[in-house]
Amino acid sequence: MHPEATPWNAHAKEPEPPRAEVRRILRLFRPYRGRLAIVGLLVGAASAVSVASPFMLREILDTAIPQGRTGLLSLLALGMILTAVMTSVFGVLQTLISTTVGQRVMHDLRTAVYAQLQRMPLAFFTRTRTGEVQSRIANDIGGMQATVTSTATSLVSNLTAVVATVVAMLALDWRLTVVSLLLLPLFVWISRRVGNERKRITTQRQKQMAVMAATVTESLSVSGILLGRTMGRADSLTRSFAEESERLVDLEVRSSMAGRWRMSTIGIVMAAMPALIYWAAGFALQSGGPTISIGTLVAFVSLQQGLFRPAVSLLSTGVQMQASLALFQRIFEYLDLPVEITEPEKPVRLDTIRGEVRFEDIDFAYEATQAELTIDGVDVTVPAGGRLAVVGPTGSGKSTLSYLVPRLYDVTGGRVTIDGVDVRDLDFDTLARAVGVVSQETYLFHASVAENLRFAKPDATDAEIEAAARAAQIHDHIASLPDGYDTLVGERGYRFSGGEKQRLAIARTILRDPPVLILDEATSALDTRTEYAVQEAIDALSAGRTTITIAHRLSTVRDADEIVVLEAGRVAERGSHDKLLALDGRYAALVRRDAQLTVPVIAP
Template sequence: MDFKNKKPFEIFVAYIVREKKLFIIDTICAVLVAAIDLAFPYVSKNSMQTYLPQSMYKTFFIVMAILAAAYVLKAALYYVITVLGHRMGVNIESRMREDLYSHMQALSFGFYDKNRTGTLVSRLTGDLFEITELAHHGPENIIICALTIVGSMLIMFTINWQLTLVLAVLLPLCLWFTLKCRVKMKDANMEVKRKMGVIYSALENGVSGVRTAKAFANEELEKQKFDAANDMYRGAKKEYYKTMGAFMSGMEFTTGIMPVVVIAVGGVLIMNGRFSYIDLITFTLYVSTFINPVRKLAQFAEIYMQGAAGFERFLEIMRTEPEIVDAPDAVDIGRIRGDIALNDVSFTYDSAEVLHHVSLRAEAGKTLALIGPSGGGKTTISQLIMRFYDVSDGSVTVDGTDVRGITQASLRRNIGIIQQDVYMFAGTVRENIRYGRPDATDEEIVEAARLAELHDEIMQMPDGYDSYIGERGVMLSGGQKQRISIARVFLKNPPVLILDEATSALDTVTERRIQASLDRLCVGRTSIVIAHRLSTIRNADSIAVIEHGRIAEQGNHEELLALGGTYFSLAN
């Protein structure tokens, strides 16, 4: 779907069209409900003008029985509208959530750098629920109310056109007031949703960091942060309810004054002999039939504003273009040899220059180590190789092909990365290892765990490979998490390996055990090792010292020591 160029209404209708069958059934039921509502005043008029005065009692009771049956049918129709309408709404919500989640998966790192997790979760949940309510109640309310209002006006016009014109004058007033309040209500609702995103973010931070909060005895501080976010939400809601209150009170006055005007003008017409009591009663019944949908639309206005605000926030993300996209002629590179090169690369992020004219090469099957102070740009180099970001100048090539000419999926299939901060998904050990290659067999998972020297420890866990590891792997030690990440890469079996401070957070004993697994993993692969400790990179084929986004020194261990520069200082 073309989210960028299509209008919001066209996009919304496109989602409804995909539920065409349910929408048609819902519409037919809504039309029948409107017809039943319009029939009651007409039947009442005939009863008072014809059946009762002419003693047509049998006909009168037959008509009443038919009318009672019509209201039984109306109840059944509302059951269908409620069940099928909500099913249609949920289907639309599910499709929107699928589209939104898929689009969010395609968005680049830069998007996630600037948006908080809790805010994005609120857009995937609360916002879309309100769109569901709009998708369900919107079509049926508009159809029922529009048909009832138009039908009532036409029938009232046949009863007395002068009195109908009086109502017709009041309608534009009602419409003008609705449009005036609509913008204020929408803005207020958008602010409510923004504040709800802040609450989600506060919750996400508080729950994820609960162990740190307890460790520092800062539970009260976290509660204060949440209370502040909650107060902002409450304030936004108050403003919204003020706007909503003004709208509802105005609508109540407009709809409430209509019967008064009808009785007043109708009374004058009766005094002048131009109107009958029965016609006035019938007309009043139609006014009630006319006012009910107007009130219903006024109540629907809140659902509309909430749904419209949610839909606008949905489109805001759907219209966000990924910063990193495959070129139209991008190729699937297949399995690469592993020759990696940075050619005069410069990189700027948010106006800050991170890398300056960096040229490096990691030959296929060889090890390139990057060392230097924190913030020098080492991790940025690995991210440019993975094409999480695009270079500002220069190029990154794989086997001589610019990464911008390779599909992202085929590029990343060829690279395995192990970072200092390993992310574990809530689930089992087996599921987390299998993340390296989702189609791997259980035997391949066990073999990967053996290579990572983790199998024996897994078998000592309560449920072996099916042991639950908790949120972010909280039930595992740091070493176990690191070895699961190593097992993932063994399973993936990529020709290129990036180790980004893979052991820097571990104690010396655990590091030695894991280093053996890493050494085994690096055999036969192009390896790019980022480290602070020289012990982990001493045997690298080439070592580059990165300082302030530039290459300060480059060579092997002996060559760099002989220079007596930065590397020599780090070594001593």
């Protein structure tokens, strides 16, 4: 028993609270915790080594120089040099490992999003602009690169440096340390406010980048250029793009400047802290308080200045991470989309496929809330090797019916079976081997002819490719091209005519050799002469296969074993061509209409 299908966005998750998002981000790094542990050790070692320099400086100023101990002076100076060398070496190794981990996390995210999108139902792509999908993968994940490759490590590094420095400062003089840290809570509060502001702006910026990506994808494709120029809209499209770009400029400036003055104030205050330390030490000395040695004072100021860089960097990193949460949210939105068409836990695999297809009292609606069914109670059987034609007026559900066999959609009631097995119980590999689709809109990659054909069968030999092309009656044309099968087809195959593209699609399907063939109005957009040539290729492809033909031109379905007439998703008539003509019902009316449309009109 299969649950009724639901729309792809029916169970979309609510946005997670920030803490949950942070935990989820941290889980991305879990597979690399061993390498991150090494980074942590390097960070700790670098911080411990770096804070040793001020103590050596204190000994130089308070002991080695006043007492003229040149041996000790040389040893301490050498120690300070070695400290700098070791800190640099640790830093380089830390950067190498952290960058590698970050890039692996980026790779995992990109792959996870792409794999998730491959599993989404067709409805998702009919409602989502192509540029939006591309923007999520390119811009959003690309924008997270700084966070996953350096920001996280910078956070750990700076936090460790701050803690180590504060401990060292306490060891030198706790009173001066208290003075140095009085304003720290205020700085943290300011940085959190700035981070929230940048997060809001980043969300708007990424949405605007997605709009621009969609505009570019649509208007600068071959189809977009043809439409824009023939409609005289090139200047209008340019102005529209300029307006979108102007909005992005504004958001980029706002993102860059958000809280900039407040963060600069923090920097100014921290840069002025040494003066405050000198003033506090001098005031204590003049008022008869406890004295502080010159070496201690200089060492402390050195530590305090060393604290300035990681502290400011730590606050800035916190701001960046808050802003990057907006990017992670957009990626997680895609990763959390419900996948309605899934492989069963115990899928059925068919080694031998005869090709019998049954539509058993099926219902289908694109939306769970849709009052009227697109397919309503269709019950049809196509025996193995049989030929079924589905005809009807536009919007009657013909193509939708064909989409249910390869599970581009799942039925909401009843079931579709192949050789008696519900297609929802078949493993995806078996279903892909069982069903081939040739549609009206042939899609070809911007690659060579051979690569496009080999997409159906990656291990196909050159001889197999040529045989498929000959069967589809396209070999002679390919052979006449300067580069033959190595000829680039151009974006979406625009170097080939409609009939040539259709025959390439047929050759690709022949190479796949599926037992069940879906022909979704494969010749409806072709002229009569080209249709005849393509139809011969289709006849060669259909031989010995279970064929379901969705037809607009009824001349292509006369020889079908059974013709089903759909009207408003229901079977209105069924039977052979001759039987339906004799009924003089809906099919006969469609035939008369088709004849009128194809008869040329001769002017008197």
